[in-house]
Amino acid sequence: MSIEIENIGKQFGSFTALDDINLSIPSGELVALLGPSGSGKTTLLRIIAGLETPDSGRIIFNGEDTTDRHVRERKVGFVFQHYALFKHMTVFDNVAFGLNVRPRDSRPSKSAIKEKVMELLRLVQLEGMAKRYPSQLSGGQRQRIALARALAVEPQVLLLDEPFGALDAQVRAELRRWLRRLHDEIHVTSVFVTHDQEEALEVADRIVVMNKGRIEQAGTPDQVYEHPANPFVLNFLGNVNLFHGRIPQPAQGERKTVSYVRSHDIDIDRSQQDSSSLSAEIRHIQKLGPSVRVTLTLASGEPIEAELTRDAFQNLGLQQGEQVYVRPRQVRVFVEDYQI
Numbered sequence: 001m002s003i004e005i006e007n008i009g010k011q012f013g014s015f016t017a018l019d020d021i022n023l024s025i026p027s028g029e030l031v032a033l034l035g036p037s038g039s040g041k042t043t044l045l046r047i048i049a050g051l052e053t054p055d056s057g058r059i060i061f062n063g064e065d066t067t068d069r070h071v072r073e074r075k076v077g078f079v080f081q082h083y084a085l086f087k088h089m090t091v092f093d094n095v096a097f098g099l100n101v102r103p104r105d106s107r108p109s110k111s112a113i114k115e116k117v118m119e120l121l122r123l124v125q126l127e128g129m130a131k132r133y134p135s136q137l138s139g140g141q142r143q144r145i146a147l148a149r150a151l152a153v154e155p156q157v158l159l160l161d162e163p164f165g166a167l168d169a170q171v172r173a174e175l176r177r178w179l180r181r182l183h184d185e186i187h188v189t190s191v192f193v194t195h196d197q198e199e200a201l202e203v204a205d206r207i208v209v210m211n212k213g214r215i216e217q218a219g220t221p222d223q224v225y226e227h228p229a230n231p232f233v234l235n236f237l238g239n240v241n242l243f244h245g246r247i248p249q250p251a252q253g254e255r256k257t258v259s260y261v262r263s264h265d266i267d268i269d270r271s272q273q274d275s276s277s278l279s280a281e282i283r284h285i286q287k288l289g290p291s292v293r294v295t296l297t298l299a300s301g302e303p304i305e306a307e308l309t310r311d312a313f314q315n316l317g318l319q320q321g322e323q324v325y326v327r328p329r330q331v332r333v334f335v336e337d338y339q340i
């Protein structure tokens with residue numbers, strides 16, 4: 001099912017939570033709404049679901065305006081950050097819940113429900129856990145059950161709000177890979193909210209970067225990472241260094257510019273390589289698993305942060321307090337909001 005989001009606006013009192021949002025989601029796409037806390041991601045997800053009413057605009061499912069349709073009629077499945085499993089029910093009954101509560105005339109038979117639940121448990125790779133209670137599962141397993149429960153009613157749209165937010169980093173990374181594979185198998189149009197850039201980059205077909213109730217950029221992970229539309233997107237998708245400067249603009253005279261360099265786009269050398277080499281002093285070294293973050297100060301006094309692989313760091317044998325040269329491999333320059 002395709003989703004068209006047209007001119008959606010939402011105020012909470014005088015606060016604008018969403019400001020004229022337009023977005024088109026083709027059927028079968030997996031979209032991430034990515035942005036900092038308070039940027040309006042959850043509000044937009046709730047409006048798509050029908051849990052919240054927009055002040056203006058329309059939500060169109062497969063060409064049909066659903067704005068006034070009740071949440072029950074929209075055929076959406078939800079998964080939230082805090083597993084909303086029923087504690088007193090077994091895994092089986094949790095997954096069967098949406099089917100068991102259907103009115104008698106549309107409820108599948110007991111054997112059909114059983115077959116469906118077992119098929120879903122296989123899909124989420126927890127077929128041996130049907131008789132357990134939620135308290136007997138790990139956090140990651142609970143989230144997979146929550147997903148199986150959401151899928152039981154065969155939703156046309158799956159909405160996930162920080163589904164892995166409460167889990168530790170390793171389980172989170174495993175589950176997002178698993179979600180991607182699952183999506184490739186079932187192709188249900190899915191929208192998930194996250195503030196984790198890595199999660200969005202790894203899982204989504206398309207990323208919608210939100211900020212202050214507006215869309216800053218929507219594009220494939222490669223597009224938003226390699227061609228950020230503005231400094232906000234660049235900043236949000238990776239560690240960056242900024243340099244302030246002025247560049248001459250023939251038409252407008254001199255304009256203020258800001259140059260951005262991602263930390264891992266900076267090389268450190270022991271000797272000056274070319275005119276782009278800047279001399280700098282190493283202030284701090286921080287080892288972060290496979291990479292090493294080196295904080296330096298340029299001769300101008302500006303701080304700069306470089307991220308090296310552990311190998312590159314060891315080959316150079318860098319020490320705090322040493323004088324070295326830094327060389328940005330890729331610089332992005334923005335004048336106001338335009339990349340040049």
Ligand SMILES: Nc1ncnc2c1ncn2[C@@H]1O[C@H](COP(=O)(O)OP(=O)(O)OP(=O)(O)O)[C@@H](O)[C@H]1O
Nearest residue numbers: 012017035036037038039040041042043044193195
């Ligand atoms: N029911 C409400 N009443 C008043 N303000 C609200 C309400 N719901 C959300 N807001 C405000 O709207 C803004 C957007 O909230 P929303 O939950 O959509 O952000 P978010 O991007 O999902 O953030 P987070 O990542 O923290 O969940 C926030 O500033 C929030 O305080």
